Amino acid sequence: MAPAQAQDSGNDAMRAELDRMRAQMNAMAGRIAELEERLEDEQASAPEHSLPSNAVPANASASTSAAVSAESAAARTSAAAPVATLQRDDGWSFKPFGRLQVDAGSVSAPKGIDEEGLGFSSEIRRVRMGMKGDAPGGFGYKVEVDFAGLDVQLADAVLTYEDGDLTVSAGHHNTFQGLEELSSSLHTSFVERAAFTDAFGFERRVGLSAQYTPGPFVLQAGIFTDNVDDLADDADNSWSVDGRMVFSPRLDNIQLHLGGSFHYREFNDSAATIRYRQRPFIHTTDVRFLDTGSFSATGETGYGLEGAVIAGAFHMAAETYWQRVARPGALADPNFFGGYIETGLFLTPGDHRGYKGGRFDRVKPAHPVGEGGLGAVQINLRYDYLDLDDSGINGGIQNGYEASLIWALTDFTRLMANYGRMEYDRAPLPAAGDQSYGVDTFAVRAQVDF
Structure with missing residues (x-):
């Protein structure tokens, strides 16, 4: 050719x-x-x-x-991971994370209460930076530090081991005292948690714990010492046993949550004292209208009940908690009580409250700002009760009526506005000699996390 x-x-x-x-x-x-x-x-x-x-x-x-x-996997990855996780083939991974919460608010109290911290105030509520990841063999780690108020405080510092539904944790982490306490401050429905969670001293402590999650159940238990700040001050004076059980079935589009918790704590120091007190639904003030003052104690025992339901745009949640304090000698043991009930509704279509692993989780707007949407808008109402008055301990009684408006612009940014009316009886901080009066509070928050 x-x-x-x-x-x-x-x-x-x-x-x-x-x-x-x-x-x-x-x-x-x-x-x-x-x-x-x-x-x-x-x-x-x-x-x-x-x-x-x-x-x-x-x-x-x-x-x-x-x-x-x-396409969905890519969307979920971009929505849930604004900062990429560094992953190695040998099983090591590393991911930085953080949050910023800026608060401002005001407290309006009756005449006759001359305390600094009333009126308008503002603060950087939380500035947290941390890192977490996996290690070979089923191990993991998490470290988080809070820089708010120019005072460095350790939040989480924990090592974990996972094997199927079982997770074992060792280090500085949350005990198991209720739904709202274990839900991240990023996902709460009000600027501050319910009054009893702060008044009864719920906090992270150094300990060893285990969590088992078979199906719709969450079983948690651990033994703890004190908060790391107390340990640093050589104030290691207690140990505690804490446990919690949750049953959280999902019925079609309805998420149910039922649970209970137990707390038993003993003090090692025979001269130990304890104090329960609470701010008026806002953290920017240091004024406590409820305050037992310090009194002698040998230990404390707490019992909590919790329930919640999420049905589309609607949710409802309630908790109660009893705290009994053991006192030395013939002194009477006081019983204190706190609880709340709340309800909320999203005004934007397609939005609902997040839930995962026995706690409230992130709200992910169906139509976020920046993608042609308004974001998620939610309104909430709450009744918040706290009784710190019993057996000769005069800490006062609170009936709180609260409302919040939350605008979640995206998965990781939101604005909040709260109003609270606190009605006090037998308050240890009198107003011109009167121990029964009302206090109004207003708070706003701007929040971002990654």
Whole structure:
């Protein structure tokens, strides 16, 4: 064959191959368009809340399912991980995280109470930076430090081991004292948690604990010493046993939560004292209208009950807690009590409160700001009760009525506004001699985390 004829034959073969490839690509493009149109029709015909954005119709083809799953996975990754996790092939990983919460507010008290900290005030409530990750063999770690108020405080410093549903933790971490206490401050429905959680001294402590999560159950128990700040001051004067059990079944689109907790603590120091007190629903003031003062004690025993329901845009939650203090000798043992009940509603379509692992979790707006949406807007109402008055201990009684408005612009940014009316009886801080009076508080917060 002549060289020219060979070249023409080669060109013809190449053109034929290119034509075949173009035909295949056009067929694939048509098939993709057909599948996308079918998926849009199926989503449009489905009920609004029966087909979430990351769901795949049951009758979708394998290729459609793969495409939607890949897109959903990418969306979840970008939404849940604004900072990338560094992952090595040998099992080590590292991820930085942090939060910033800036608060401002005011306290309006009756005449006759001349205390610094009333009126307007502001603060950097939390500035936390941390790191967490995995280690080979099922181990993990988490370290978090709070820099708020120019006072460095250790939040979490914990080593973990996971084996299926079992997690063992050692270090400085939360004890197991209720739904609101264990829910992150990033996800609470009010600027401050319920009054009893702070009054009864719920805090992180150094200890060893285990968590077991078979199905809808969460079982937690541990033995603890004191908070790391007390240990640093050579004030290691107590040990405690804490436990919690949660049953959290999901019924169709309804998330239920039922739980209880137990706390037993003994003081090692025979001259130990304890003190319960509480701010008026705002942290920017140091004034405590409820305060038992310091009194002698040998230990404390606490019992808590908790319940919640999330049904679409609506949620309701309630907790009660009893704290009995053992006193030395013939002194009477006082019983203190606190609790709250709250309800909330999202005003924006498609939004609901997050829940995971026996606690409230992140709200993820269905239509966040920056993606053509308004974000998630939520209103909440709460009744908050605390009684620190018993057996000769005059700490006062609070009936609190609170309301909040939360605007979650994105998964990781939100603005909050709270109003509270605190009605006090037998208050140890009298107003012109009167121990029964009301206090109004207002607080706002700007928050971002990563």
